Amino acid sequence: MPIDFYYLLISPPCRAVMLTAEAVGVKLNMKELDIFKGEQMKPEFVALNPQHCIPTLVDGDFVIWESRPTCSYLASKYGKDDSLFPNDPRARAEVERLNYFDMGTLFHRFGEYVFPVMFRGEKEFNPDKLERLQEALGWLDGFLSGNKFAVGDNITIADHTLLATVSTIKEANVDLSKHANILAWLEKCKAEVPGYETNQKGAEDWGKFFKSRCNL
Numbered sequence: 001m002p003i004d005f006y007y008l009l010i011s012p013p014c015r016a017v018m019l020t021a022e023a024v025g026v027k028l029n030m031k032e033l034d035i036f037k038g039e040q041m042k043p044e045f046v047a048l049n050p051q052h053c054i055p056t057l058v059d060g061d062f063v064i065w066e067s068r069p070t071c072s073y074l075a076s077k078y079g080k081d082d083s084l085f086p087n088d089p090r091a092r093a094e095v096e097r098l099n100y101f102d103m104g105t106l107f108h109r110f111g112e113y114v115f116p117v118m119f120r121g122e123k124e125f126n127p128d129k130l131e132r133l134q135e136a137l138g139w140l141d142g143f144l145s146g147n148k149f150a151v152g153d154n155i156t157i158a159d160h161t162l163l164a165t166v167s168t169i170k171e172a173n174v175d176l177s178k179h180a181n182i183l184a185w186l187e188k189c190k191a192e193v194p195g196y197e198t199n200q201k202g203a204e205d206w207g208k209f210f211k212s213r214c215n216l
């Protein structure tokens with residue numbers, strides 16, 4: 001049975017799930033949903049996901065949203081082994097820590113910086129919000145120190161979620177030059193993460209949208 005995937009390529013959380021699907025070799029039945037036209041409010045979609053957000057994945061009678069647990073689901077159910085989402089308690093906790101960090105701190109602070117100008121009529125970016133975003137990027141830079149990938153030497157779903165976020169932050173012209181470990185990790189992702197190019201295309205499309213919304 002096909003796995004339906006409601007998505008929009010410019011959406012970072014959608015791209016994180018697409019990276020995990022690529023890694024486990026699951027071919028998703030792609031169902032684009034244009035949230036800018038309000039397509040997520042159609043009754044048939046709200047019946048599937050009352051929170052009406054993307055990404056939403058439908059695997060048989062199982063419907064899941066929230067990108068990070070969706071990545072966990074795909075990795076646990078379809079991964080050929082546990083490397084993407086380790087069973088080892090410490091490694092798993094580290095993957096989860098980074099996924100929570102991505103959602104609650106890094107992406108959250110990024111949103112606090114860009115969304116007021118993109119969507120709420122603010123004319124200027126708030127320098128304090130940029131400082132808080134740079135602080136979060138500094139933490140990520142430290143977490144990546146000494147590791148090949150986000151957790152140890154192999155790719156995990158934490159790389160998928162963080163790559164979707166960081167590639168988008170980069171397209172918002174946020175200066176990453178002080179974060180050498182992040183820049184080195186991005187190069188490793190480019191070389192080794194399956195689906196990197198598709199994520200990159202989505203991030204660049206997001207960047208064009210961002211610039212058009214902010215008159216840059």
Ligand SMILES: N[C@@H](CCC(=O)N[C@@H](CS)C(=O)NCC(=O)O)C(=O)O
Nearest residue numbers: 011013035040052053054055066067
């Ligand atoms: N924390 C959620 C965020 C989901 C989210 O905010 N999705 C946005 C697009 S990036 C959306 O669907 N917005 C339309 C809506 O909520 O009606 C995740 O990681 O999946």
